Amino acid sequence: MMAADTNLQAWLDTVPGTQPSVVIPYVQSRENGIVRYQLNATKQGLGGISTINQSGDVQLKANTPTALTRFSLSVGERDQCKIELVLFANGNPAGSYQFECPRAQ
Template sequence: MADKLSAGQPGMPVPSNKEAKVMNADANIQVWLEMFSQIPPGIVVPYVQTSQDTMLHYKVLVVMEGHAGRSLISQTGEVRTKASIPSALGRVSVNRNPEDDCHINLVLSGHGGNELSYHFPCRDTTQHTKKQLTLSNK
């Protein structure tokens, strides 16, 4: 059995943009980010948790814009979730200046190709604390 998150359950919901594109509306899907850093760069780990065993395709896109230009980091893959157990979707290193505009998009899709798209601000990845954002598709 997979361990729960080291800091316990996800924290309070934080407003974020979410677009549903005909994915199972009855599915209970939670998505959040954990951000770790001792010193820059920060490490961002996206998580997904479902109410039932499910196979999902995912794409994580980090977009940063600042005085030095625009940077894109993309990761894709598949994850087989177990009911009520958080699943990490890889990890991304984010090195940004406080004045940079930064956001993280996470797109989930099932076998039918339907998508759920989540949009998170990067926040400050240079702090020495872990942050969590939670969304529920219920």
């Protein structure tokens, strides 16, 4: 069973050569366990505001990166954008992360 204060690492990766960008959030833990996640991506630009909300449970294997989900995101040069990821272990908050959105290159 995973403790709520388990040291979790979270990061974003993108699939190279995709337009719009395909974003994949990953989580890694030192212990096996189940983590619930809530992801919220918000983009604000000239075209208005768009949001992506996803949540679910994933089984983590100790010291192994685990993809939570994948989603597409098109962020323009002048858009404001952020990705928030909240993790829960055993029903308790286990980590909160904020990321800059990947931008088209």
